[in-house]
Each structure stands twice: as C-alpha cells, then as structure tokens.
Amino acid sequence: MRLPEAFVAKMKKLLDEEADEFFAVYENEKINGLRVNPLKTDPGAWAKTAPFSLSPVPFCPTGFYYEPDEQPGKHPYHAAGLYYIQEPSAMAVAEALRPAPGERVLDLCAAPGGKTTQLGAMMENKGLLVANEIHPKRVKALAENVERFGLTNTVVVNETPEALAEQFPGFFDKILVDAPCSGEGMFRKDEEAASFWSPAYVEECAARQRRILESAYAMLKEGGILVYSTCTFSPEENEQTIEWLLETYDDLRLLPIAKAGGLEPGRPEWTKTNRSDLVHAARLWPHRLKGEGHFVAKLQKQRSTPPWQGRRAKANAPKAAIRLYRQFEQEALWTERDGTFVSFGAHLTVLPERCPDLSGLKIVRAGLHLGDVKKERFEPNHALALALRTEEAKHVLDLSSASREIVQYWRGETLSTGGDRGWLLVAVDGFPFAWGKEVKGTVKNFYPKGLRLV
Numbered sequence: 001m002r003l004p005e006a007f008v009a010k011m012k013k014l015l016d017e018e019a020d021e022f023f024a025v026y027e028n029e030k031i032n033g034l035r036v037n038p039l040k041t042d043p044g045a046w047a048k049t050a051p052f053s054l055s056p057v058p059f060c061p062t063g064f065y066y067e068p069d070e071q072p073g074k075h076p077y078h079a080a081g082l083y084y085i086q087e088p089s090a091m092a093v094a095e096a097l098r099p100a101p102g103e104r105v106l107d108l109c110a111a112p113g114g115k116t117t118q119l120g121a122m123m124e125n126k127g128l129l130v131a132n133e134i135h136p137k138r139v140k141a142l143a144e145n146v147e148r149f150g151l152t153n154t155v156v157v158n159e160t161p162e163a164l165a166e167q168f169p170g171f172f173d174k175i176l177v178d179a180p181c182s183g184e185g186m187f188r189k190d191e192e193a194a195s196f197w198s199p200a201y202v203e204e205c206a207a208r209q210r211r212i213l214e215s216a217y218a219m220l221k222e223g224g225i226l227v228y229s230t231c232t233f234s235p236e237e238n239e240q241t242i243e244w245l246l247e248t249y250d251d252l253r254l255l256p257i258a259k260a261g262g263l264e265p266g267r268p269e270w271t272k273t274n275r276s277d278l279v280h281a282a283r284l285w286p287h288r289l290k291g292e293g294h295f296v297a298k299l300q301k302q303r304s305t306p307p308w309q310g311r312r313a314k315a316n317a318p319k320a321a322i323r324l325y326r327q328f329e330q331e332a333l334w335t336e337r338d339g340t341f342v343s344f345g346a347h348l349t350v351l352p353e354r355c356p357d358l359s360g361l362k363i364v365r366a367g368l369h370l371g372d373v374k375k376e377r378f379e380p381n382h383a384l385a386l387a388l389r390t391e392e393a394k395h396v397l398d399l400s401s402a403s404r405e406i407v408q409y410w411r412g413e414t415l416s417t418g419g420d421r422g423w424l425l426v427a428v429d430g431f432p433f434a435w436g437k438e439v440k441g442t443v444k445n446f447y448p449k450g451l452r453l454v
C-alpha cells in the first residue's frame with residue numbers, strides 16, 4: 001500500500017534499525033478479531049464450539065482472532081450480541097482500565113462502541129457507564145452496539161467533553177479517553193486514514209487531545225483512574241501528550257500497564273524532557289504482535305477534589321405506563337425488573353443504579369429501554385429482548401442458526417408456528433434474538449426495520 005512520504009521518513013527516523021521490520025507488515029493482510037460477550041456466554045467455552053476457527057488474543061481474555069475468509073459479522077450470533085468485531089490491539093485499552101461492577105465510569109470518545117461494550121461487560125451491568133460521542137451520526141451506531149451487547153447500565157450521550165465536565169466535576173471513578181487521532185496505526189485497515197494524514201494534522205489532533213484531557217481530568221474524583229489511548233504512532237499524540245498532561249496536572253501519576261502478550265513500554269526518549277516514567281505506558285506495534293498500532297497510558301489523580309454535589313435522577317414514569325409494563329411482564333416474563341422507571345415520551349426506560357440527574361444533556365439512551373406505550377398497549381423494545389436470558393421468557397421460539405427460519409426472521413418475515421401464545425422471545429440456538437408476537441398460528445415480526453438483513 002502507498003504510505004505518505006513524510007510519514008515514512010518520520011517513522012524511519014524514529015524506529016531506526018527496527019524500521020524495515022515495521023514497514024514489512026504493510027505487505028501483510030490485516031488481522032481480524034472478535035471479542036466474546038461474557039454477559040451472554042462463557043467466552044472460553046463458546047470459542048471451542050464456535051462456527052469460526054478462533055485462537056486467543058494473548059492480552060485480552062475475551063478476545064479471539066478469526067481467519068480472513070470468515071465473516072462472523074454476517075452470522076445471526078452477531079445480531080444476537082454474542083460478540084463484537086474488534087481490531088485486536090484495541091482490546092488492550094479497556095483491559096488497562098478494567099472497571100469493577102458498581103463503579104461510575106465514563107467513556108468520553110465512545111463511538112462506535114468497541115470499548116464501551118467491553119467496559120460494560122466488565123462491569124457486569126452494575127454501576128453506571130456513561131458512553132459519550134460528540135458526533136450525532138456516530139452516536140447512533142454506539143447506541144445500537146450498546147443495545148446489541150445487552151448493556152443495561154449505560155447512558156449514551158451526545159455532548160462535548162466541556163459540557164459533560166460542567167455537569168460532572170469530580171464524579172467518575174474511571175474515565176477512558178480513546179482519543180480522536182491521526183490514525184497512523186490503522187493505515188493497513190483503513191486506507192482513507194492514510195490519505196488524510198499530514199504533519200499539520202498530527203499537530204491538530206494533539207491540540208484537540210489536550211482539550212479533551214482537560215475535561216476528563218475535571219471529571220475524575222480523587223484517586224480516580226484515567227486511561228488515555230490512541231491508534232496512532234506519533235510521539236506528539238502519545239508520549240508528548242502524556243508529558244503535557246503530567247506537567248499541567250502535577251498530581252497525576254502514571255501507573256504501570258502490564259507488558260504481557262507482546263505489549264511494549266512507552267518511549268521516554270520520544271518526550272521533550274526524556275521523562276523516564278513514560279515506560280509505564282504501553283505501545284502495541286504491528287510488527288511485534290498480531291494487531292495494529294496502539295498507545296495506552298494509565299494515570300491516577302492524587303489531588304483532593306470536592307465530591308460531586310449533583311442530584312440523582314428521579315422516577316417520573318406515569319403509573320399507567322408502569323401498569324402496562326407489569327401486565328406485559330406477567331404475560332411474557334418470569335422475572336420482574338426493579339429500579340428507577342422514567343419516561344421519554346412514549347418510551348419507558350429503567351435507569352442504571354444511582355443514576356445522576358441527566359436534565360440538560362442530549363441523551364440518546366438511558367439504561368434499558370423496556371418498550372413503548374402505544375394506544376393503551378405495551379410494546380417491548382428490541383433492547384429488552386437482547387438484555388434478557390432465554391430462561392427469563394415464558395414463551396420462546398428457539399431457531400437453529402443453520403435454519404432458513406432464522407434468516408427469514410432476520411429479514412423481517414413472519415413465521416408460521418400454529419401457536420397462539422402472544423409475546424414470545426425469538427432465540428437463535430438459545431440466545432435471545434428479537435421479539436415476536438404469536439397470534440392465531442403466525443409470529444408477527446418485531447425485528448427492528450433498520451437492523452434487518454437486506
């Protein structure tokens with residue numbers, strides 16, 4: 001592939017005798033990976049019986065490589081949220097943050113949701129995950145992936161980092177800044193990134209990263225952890241951004257990232273002041289492991305920070321909406337859902353635990369969208385189907401992934417079953433896939449129109 005000349009010259013200078021090995025990887029095919037959803041299945045056990053030939057990614061316990069001739073993105077298991085197709089090196093980022101269930105976590109630059117889905121799964125749907133994306137178009141894909149993965153503790157927001165910082169000073173235990181960057185590490189995967197590249201663009205990205213990090217710092221609580229990552233090689237956006245951060249906020253401390261599975265240290269010699277602590281950061285090099293280029297740094301805030309003083313969100317769902325939902329629950333489910341029920345128009349939603357007041361923010365999705373009240377009836381949302389376990393549904397239509405019916409259903413067609421059971425959960429090999437309504441022998445299709453197979 002054709003690489004920008006100035007990029008080639010710069011990397012030759014930086015990498016010196018390692019440069020030939022580095023440039024040789026551009027002749028190879030890109031590496032493919034998927035990350036299995038532990039909310040839905042046991043990754044190790046599933047990988048052994050999966051319809052793809054999977055081998056483990058050494059630095060991510062839920063990550064697997066698949067072969068270039070396979071297409072897991074087109075399998076109904078993908079639609080059922082069993083895995084996320086993700087560039088393997090990108091999987092190391094959420095591993096460095098590793099939030100615990102119950103924490104307050106922010107993914108500040110989140111679309112399309114690779115890391116959000118990984119963080120949400122690590123949190124076992126407990127606590128609060130705020131997934132923010134500044135671009136209104138990209139936020140839609142983020143919300144869809146959150147839904148597909150079955151995340152119920154996640155609020156998807158479409159804001160600037162500055163607006164969030166105003167609302168949430170000192171609020172978060174953990175923050176991920178997976179920064180917009182010049183994308184040098186993705187040239188092999190995305191040739192367009194190469195056409196976009198220039199030295200001036202690298203500087204522009206670095207300036208933007210610094211602004212985003214200022215907001216992130218403001219939102220961290222005392223003792224809170226920040227992970228910063230890029231998919232680029234340039235020292236200006238990596239070691240030097242962290243150098244700037246450490247100089248600007250002298251209470252921040254770099255924490256070591258384990259160098260397992262091929263991760264290498266950051267490069268102190270690429271900072272302006274030769275900061276030795278940059279070895280704690282991690283670099284993922286495409287010529288040193290099976291994956292593209294990435295940089296990851298982990299920092300802890302030491303300064304005493306006034307605890308967040310904001311209000312909690314209050315339940316506001318009309319009684320009638322909850323009554324209709326409870327009726328649906330009685331008819332279709334064995335389990336009852338508790339929590340803070342709120343309405344956005346006809347939408348009925350249950351918020352994540354201890355969710356803060358969200359007024360004034362552009363909220364795309366808040367917690368679990370249970371369904372909509374339509375003409376005095378409750379219609380369950382696709383998100384609810386994907387957040388359930390099959391055992392929770394009273395009526396299940398389990399289709400084989402190899403069957404014609406699953407493809408028909410995915411396309412939006414009705415199915416003939418002969419039954420009359422009302423709302424039923426359509427599943428693929430035992431994994432929830434969508435809602436259907438079985439009336440007088442026919443299952444009416446509730447697979448969302450925008451997600452159907454075409």
Ligand SMILES: C[S@@+](CC[C@H](N)C(=O)[O-])C[C@H]1O[C@@H](n2cnc3c(N)ncnc32)[C@H](O)[C@@H]1O
Pocket residue numbers: 090108109110111112113114115116133134135138160161178179180181208212
């Ligand atoms: C590297 S991508 C994030 C990838 C994502 N974390 C994932 O794993 O799927 C960076 C994101 O930052 C967003 N972004 C661009 N400018 C931004 C800004 N000024 N503040 C915050 N986010 C920004 C981009 O739209 C993009 O979606």
